[in-house]
Amino acid sequence: MKTALVTGSSGFIGYFVADTLLQQGWRVIGVDSMSDYYDVTLKQSRLNLLQAHKAFTNVRGHVEEEGLLTKLFAEHMPEIVIHLAAQAGVRYSLENPMSYFQTNLGGTLQLLEAARAHPPKHMLMASSSSAYGANTQMPYHENMQADHQMSLYAATKKSSENIAHSYAHLFALPITMFRFFTVYGPWGRPDMAPHKFTSAILEGRPIDVYNHGQMRRDFTYVTDLVQAIMLLIDAVPDCLTGQGQHEGDSLSPVAPYRVVNIGNSETVPLLDFIKAIEQATGIEATKNMMPMQPGDVPATWADASLLKSLTGYVPRTTVRDGVGQFVAWYRDYYKI
Template sequence: MTVLVTGAAGFIGSAVSLRLLARGDTVIGIDNHNDYYDPALKEARLARQLGHPNYTHLRIDLADRSGMAELFRTHQPRRVVNLAAQAGVRYAMENPLAYIDSNLVGFAHILEGCRHNGVEHLVYASSSSVYGANTALPFSVHDNVDHPLSLYAATKKANELMAHSYSHLYGLPTTGLRFFTVYGPWDRPDMALQKFAWAIVKGEVVKLFNHGKHRRDFTYIDDIVEGVIRVLDRPAPPNPDWSGEQPDAGTSRAPWRVYNIGNNRPVDLMAYVGALEKALGRTAEKAFLPLQPGDVPDTWANVDDLVEQFDYQPATPVEQGVANFARWFSDFHRLA
């Protein structure tokens, strides 16, 4: 089938595109190729799929209303995976309007395109950051998430609400996936693993916030892609047992669902750094700093719904995933 993948030159979008192409789908990939980080990395990711006969790439911004409408009219995708967004919790404090343009205005254009062109299923990236001030672990999609701690998190929560309105009003099946700390080869340079790796190889200080006491549900890229594909293939159903008197935050009478997608095995930040030190064969000099604004101390995904409904079983231990990243990092940057 024809699948539209937004953010197709990004970390997750490129990996999803390659997986769809490998199984025989036609992929229409779009990306605005902005300079939030070095665009050369996007170009390098994109080179892996550009030569495929079933891949078409368009350089377009989600906030371009007429361009997005024309895209849907021309290519008529059956299903859509929306992975384009302005990312980064801390950057939202510096440039909040970038998040409004991409994550809210852009997402509205995705919803309109799906509505007017008979799209069978929209799968979109949400984030573990929506849990915000919640402290009950593991985080569950059935819990209320009305206290975001960053604008990035607020836009992701807003996406879930916007999607619900389209599912309710127009019968559009939509599924939101709350990603938990995705890592692996080809990840972004603003993410912790690349920052740590560069500091280690340059002999610089690795900054560990919350005094190194973070725990994260680190999820390897291949496990994320597996979950995305499984969910994409089964359009979100309504929940006939949903009750307005005791509303379930993860389902609806409309064809709308939200799932956590994580490893379900929280790892101490110090163990994560230790795995990277081992993989790179070097010891990091560490600085222990306070918790940053917008950050949460711990994340842990309850993925019971994804396991029960999709037989989702993340299979990559952190030690293996970090070792895979380290090999890619050394090769890509010619550090060997």
């Protein structure tokens, strides 16, 4: 049985990744701190579902803890590692910046040191579309310059990319970095817009709409994103031979390392996304128009042509269908 180590396994995306690996016959070592950044009962509910699988091993701990990951690598020798643990949220980085340095940078360094001692076949690590920062040319392509991040969260994600590249070069560690674009779906975090909007609409509260609604996002349904990750497991970067290199590839010339966008390749107005929630709930939202928030960007849009070249991946879920599935889950989970 092949072994995968997944950090952040009780998180939103981590849960779906771990569950999909288990369904495909992998043994999964899941690492999660169960932090109280948001409702821990939601994390526990995801974890309960994973623990129903005999091939799942739960490890509670912080990825930045000295030696924890090195010990797990030595004990389980995972063939692949999917690193999703992070302190999330743009706005929270204004309130608690130290947590971003500790988890996003410290945790990444601990992971890379563990891989240096016990190299896996492939490491797949989460970054973010926020790494593109102040870029206004769209859609975003992996080979664009990305030097002007707009939030501390984004800066830690881009810094993690740089650190990972140096380890890939120095120690020949094959690494693929994902830049995720506005992931949503069932089991999503309460601090994310779909959850906040749906909760407020169903409870008759107004919703805060930033930048007076003049926002656009490349909304990516969670199971589409996870399918892309599964396909990328076998797309191992190799800079020495150039094997598998594609047109427009972000493959490093000096390291087995590449960056890959995972998005829906479509930019959707925020007001259209809200309209989809209104249609799914059958309730019109009361909108509280707000100015742009510090650290936010007005639009995101992924060029996912590299992902398609590498894997053949094509997203399958429309915003209307994805929002409908999220609202159905929300009603069922919260008994509404």
